[in-house]
Amino acid sequence: MTIQTEHRLTPAPPPGEYIDSPRFQIGAKKGLANTQQRANLKHATTTIRNKRARVVAELDNWQDLRTAGEQIKTRVGRHLDEYLVQFEENFTKAGGHVHWARDADEANRIIVGLIAATGQNEVVKVKSMVTQEIDMNEALEEAGIAAWETDLAELIVQLGHDRPSHIVVPALHRNRAEVREIFVEEMGRYGRPAPEGLDDAPVNLAGASRQHLREKFMRAQVSTSGANFLIAETGSLVVVESEGNGRMCLTLPQTLISVVGIEKILPTFDDFEVFMQLLPRSSTGERMNPYTSVWTGASPEGDGPQNVHVVLVDNGRTNVLSDPLGRAALRCIRCSACLNICPVYERVGGHAYGSVYPGPIGAILNPQLRGTASVIDRSLPYASSLCGACNDVCPVRIPIADLLVHERHKVVEAKKADPPHIPHTLEPQLIDAAAWVMNDHRRLALAGRGTALGSAVLDLIGVHGFGAIPGPLGRWTGARDVPALPEMSFRQWWKKNRGDQK
Amino acid sequence: MTTTTATTATVTKAVGKPGAGKTVALFATCANDVMFPQTPVAVVKLLERLGCKVEFPEEQTCCGQIFTNTGYYDEAVGSVKNFLKAFEPYRYIVGPSGSCVGSVRHQHEMLARRAAGDAVANRVAAVAARTYDISEFLIDVLGVTDVGAYFPHKVTYHPTCHSQRVAHVGDRPYQLLKAVRGLTLLDLPDANTCCGFGGTFSLKNPDVSVTMAGDKARNVASTGAEYLVAGDNLCLLNIGGVLHRTNAGITPIHIAEILAHTEGDE
Numbered sequence: 050m051t052i053q054t055e056h057r058l059t060p061a062p063p064p065g066e067y068i069d070s071p072r073f074q075i076g077a078k079k080g081l082a083n084t085q086q087r088a089n090l091k092h093a094t095t096t097i098r099n100k101r102a103r104v105v106a107e108l109d110n111w112q113d114l115r116t117a118g119e120q121i122k123t124r125v126g127r128h129l130d131e132y133l134v135q136f137e138e139n140f141t142k143a144g145g146h147v148h149w150a151r152d153a154d155e156a157n158r159i160i161v162g163l164i165a166a167t168g169q170n171e172v173v174k175v176k177s178m179v180t181q182e183i184d185m186n187e188a189l190e191e192a193g194i195a196a197w198e199t200d201l202a203e204l205i206v207q208l209g210h211d212r213p214s215h216i217v218v219p220a221l222h223r224n225r226a227e228v229r230e231i232f233v234e235e236m237g238r239y240g241r242p243a244p245e246g247l248d249d250a251p252v253n254l255a256g257a258s259r260q261h262l263r264e265k266f267m268r269a270q271v272s273t274s275g276a277n278f279l280i281a282e283t284g285s286l287v288v289v290e291s292e293g294n295g296r297m298c299l300t301l302p303q304t305l306i307s308v309v310g311i312e313k314i315l316p317t318f319d320d321f322e323v324f325m326q327l328l329p330r331s332s333t334g335e336r337m338n339p340y341t342s343v344w345t346g347a348s349p350e351g352d353g354p355q356n357v358h359v360v361l362v363d364n365g366r367t368n369v370l371s372d373p374l375g376r377a378a379l380r381c382i383r384c385s386a387c388l389n390i391c392p393v394y395e396r397v398g399g400h401a402y403g404s405v406y407p408g409p410i411g412a413i414l415n416p417q418l419r420g421t422a423s424v425i426d427r428s429l430p431y432a433s434s435l436c437g438a439c440n441d442v443c444p445v446r447i448p449i450a451d452l453l454v455h456e457r458h459k460v461v462e463a464k465k466a467d468p469p470h471i472p473h474t475l476e477p478q479l480i481d482a483a484a485w486v487m488n489d490h491r492r493l494a495l496a497g498r499g500t501a502l503g504s505a506v507l508d509l510i511g512v513h514g515f516g517a518i519p520g521p522l523g524r525w526t527g528a529r530d531v532p533a534l535p536e537m538s539f540r541q542w543w544k545k546n547r548g549d550q551k
Numbered sequence: 552m553t554t555t556t557a558t559t560a561t562v563t564k565a566v567g568k569p570g571a572g573k574t575v576a577l578f579a580t581c582a583n584d585v586m587f588p589q590t591p592v593a594v595v596k597l598l599e600r601l602g603c604k605v606e607f608p609e610e611q612t613c614c615g616q617i618f619t620n621t622g623y624y625d626e627a628v629g630s631v632k633n634f635l636k637a638f639e640p641y642r643y644i645v646g647p648s649g650s651c652v653g654s655v656r657h658q659h660e661m662l663a664r665r666a667a668g669d670a671v672a673n674r675v676a677a678v679a680a681r682t683y684d685i686s687e688f689l690i691d692v693l694g695v696t697d698v699g700a701y702f703p704h705k706v707t708y709h710p711t712c713h714s715q716r717v718a719h720v721g722d723r724p725y726q727l728l729k730a731v732r733g734l735t736l737l738d739l740p741d742a743n744t745c746c747g748f749g750g751t752f753s754l755k756n757p758d759v760s761v762t763m764a765g766d767k768a769r770n771v772a773s774t775g776a777e778y779l780v781a782g783d784n785l786c787l788l789n790i791g792g793v794l795h796r797t798n799a800g801i802t803p804i805h806i807a808e809i810l811a812h813t814e815g816d817e
């Protein structure tokens with residue numbers, strides 16, 4: 050590890066901001082070349098998606114559940130203003146405090162303020178996507194507060210000076226040999242060291258993390274979490290997890306600060322039932338996840354956290370909501386089924402997407418949350434072959450492929466509106482030329498005749514098909530041969546053989 | 552076996568054949584027109600053999616998805632217009648491509664609505680609803696699975712993404728292939744995984760595209776098939792390009808060409 054770790058409380062992540070990531074193609078090339086990661090990804094995504102397929106097939110009403118999930122979330126989008134206020138009223142009534150944050154900076158200021166008020170300088174964290182999105186750990190580090198990840202995979206990522214590469218399984222790109230190395234090297238710098246002679250047996254790695262984390266659980270006075278769901282009707286929060294670390298964070302400390310995206314609302318407790326069938330099956334391929342925690346304000350018995358806060362984060366979500374098509378992406382429940390089925394994600398891994406939200410959902414969500422100003426966000430909608438496998442597995446029926454095309458259109462519009470000094474590829478000109486041909490069948494007929502003529506010329510000089518061609522076509526022909534051109538276009542054939550007909 | 556120099560129009564006695572009395576407008580698709588004419592020729596021969604009258608409205612150009620799917624909506628409008636002009640008079644519009652047919656059915660209405668308003672969009676939607684992939688037309692309209700084809704070879708079938716997930720042709724191509732005399736259909740591992748073509752994806756993300764094509768080609772080669780069959784020629788161009796470069800000894804072929812093939816062609 051060459052990363053600067055001195056004068057820091059927690060392991061430093063890689064330098065740079067997500068938004069400054071290179072365009073997807075560059076990150077993808079790096080991912081494709083990472084042999085170990087390729088093997089880890091293929092193994093992990095294949096295992097999870099097969100498990101998902103098995104447990105989904107057990108339910109004969111799976112499609113109805115998906116439709117119900119879609120409809121509930123669509124209703125939430127339509128009446129978000131009412132449901133959020135309803136949640137605030139009910140959570141406040143139950144002794145909790147609600148804070149509203151327009152963006153990442155405001156959210157981090159609120160969180161730092163709440164922790165500072167307790168006089169503590171560390172927090173234990175339940176795994177949370179939105180705290181990753183707003184880069185809360187680094188904001189706390191700057192304020193002199195250590196944020197400890199307690200989810201096993203997030204711990205691996207944090208100790209590894211790394212970034213998450215998957216929504217549900219953030220260390221998916223690591224195998225157990227790498228995890229052992231990270232634990233042995235780093236645990237001792239930030240708390241209890243890994244046991245002597247630690248091997249890479251999963252049970253021993255889990256044991257090492259349990260001991261390392263136990264010390265922090267017992268000490269911490271403040272915890273932070275996200276939430277999978279907010280229930281407006283009751284003012285409750287829900288965390289769905291596998292390891293039980295979340296339960297520790299949600300019950301042991303005196304102060305609990307939950308940071309939640311405003312789209313996480315469900316109208317009623319009955320709606321929650323639909324999502325408890327959709328989420329575990331879609332994310333980990335389980336019928337039921339091991340730990341589901343539901344809490345409503347502060348516990349009246351005096352057990353558990355008494356100082357309970359929710360920070361409701363917008364951070365671009367109302368922009369998404371303002372797009373009648375794009376807003377379908379706000380239905381997302383972060384299950385990762387679209388990542389696990391995606392042939393692009395499986396090969397390049399999560400880091401290429403330049404965001405905590407990788408894969409197909411990231412490709413449609415990031416450019417909406419962050420806009421299309423950065424090179425990474427302009428390239429993300431194109432990080433898909435539009436094969437549509439993600440559409441079929443999405444538990445809330447987000448038409449991901451359609452939204453990818455929709456976002457591509459927005460990128461094209463943004464490019465067209467760029468001032469002239471911004472350099473672009475020749476794509477718009479090539480597209481214009483192709484459109485000119487397709488606008489008139491006579492031009493397409495000419496193109497066909499030209500191809501046939503080319504075929505005859507090539508035939509004379511003995512060229513039958515193509516190998517590698519230099520120039521822009523090299524992108525295609527570098528790895529693929531191209532067959533010989535036909536002797537005549539279909540139009541020519543038709544005229545010759547069916548010319549007497551229409 | 553694939554021929555672009557077929558005989559002059561044969562006026563067949565259609566009486567009693569499944570296509571009797573049906574006039575079909577052939578949607579050749581631009582790529583087939585210019586690069587793979589043997590495929591629309593096969594569709595003509597096949598449909599005529601089944602008793603249909605085939606017409607080729609010459610105003611047609613492209614489904615427009617190369618523009619639409621790259622984000623250039625305005626640039627796709629010309630293709631949609633030409634499609635409407637060419638095909639509106641027809642009851643049956645048939646094309647040998649799940650992807651192009653899928654694009655017509657799934658995207659034309661949206662493009663027309665934003666460019667020309669509701670009245671035109673409704674006309675476009677009505678035409679799109681009468682547009683069939685060849686496998687759908689044979690099974691759903693003509694009611695045939697055995698089209699009288701003969702193809703004494705081992706083949707494996709790649710269900711292209713858009714034929715499955717946009718056009719929703721389902722298992723129709725399998726039904727048609729299984730009814731071909733002499734044909735042995737071999738299972739393709741990971742059949743439902745994309746080949747990595749994806750239109751301009753293959754140019755904009757060439758490294759990922761080639762990786763996916765390579766994985767698909769390896770799966771195809773593992774079947775021991777002589778032919779790789781699909782309903783979309785550009786996916787075949789992609790996989791076939793890798794198969795050819797690696798001398799895998801497997802020939803890509805469009806399903807329509809197999810269905811058009813009879814004992815007489817041997």
